[in-house]
Amino acid sequence: MCEQQRDVFRLSHDKLSVQEVADAVNSASCGAVSMFIGTTREDMVDSKKVVGLEYEAYEPMAQSEFSRLCDDIRARWPNVKHVCIHHRLGWVKVGEASVVMAISSPHRSDGQQAIQQAISQLKASVPIWKKEVYDDQDSSWKENQECCWSSHAVQTKPAV
Template sequence: MGSEECRDVVKLSPDRLSLQEVVDSVSSTSCGAISVFIGTTRGDVLEDRKVIGLEYEAYEPMVQSELSILCADIRARWPSVTHISVHHRLGWVALGEASVVIAISSPHRHDGQQAVQFCINKLKASAPIWKKEVYDTKDVTWKENAECPWAQAKAEWGGADV
């Protein structure tokens, strides 16, 4: 890969996420590909209620630790990955806005694309970031990611609390 040092960037912020900032943080003249994932808030309608936004909370020190482990895991699986950047929004996220932006640079697209898919799945499974759906009725529901081990266990037990 040359003499360029690999870089991992993890950012949690209440501010709107900047796609350009994330892309710039992984740009490299030694890489021909930057693979990106943007997760946005969608306005689902559930039981006559419409989602109007999401609210995120996190245990920030543990998120930083989990994402550092995740970056190391990505590098072990895809040694050609050069830079990894994960930005996640905290607080209120309106419809259409980004909740998470992930960018990974690599010399060729294949490794970066696979690494991005792996990254979002593992982030949702292991990072202590919680989301609350807010509805037009002012009701709220805390949502769990299907990728979380406790959600999988709950599903195996027929939806009963674990």
């Protein structure tokens, strides 16, 4: 009996559960679960300390872009079984997870390569925006370097 592929994408104002994401991709037919956990880090920007991030999203388009992301992953790595991505919205303080993603595959190399591509593609194409909030209550919207429209765009080769 062949197990159906499963894709889960969730935007949430609640704290993210690493275990819930891992459980969503668990499969008896897979020997590897590759994960990425992106946390809000304490940075210094122009002598101001980052105390948290505020996330917003265009949710209908985010769901559409997530489906495209999964299609792209499976086109490159046909052995990928399940994909789960949970992303926070709203306030995320330093040390908390902003994004948790997991991909299951029969062997680790496919999953590890796919997870790297998935986070890069998510940051480049899924309409989720973040605002840094500083210890002086000032704030600044940030653009992802992966976005093609970014003034700081980083040209990266797609993972193979």
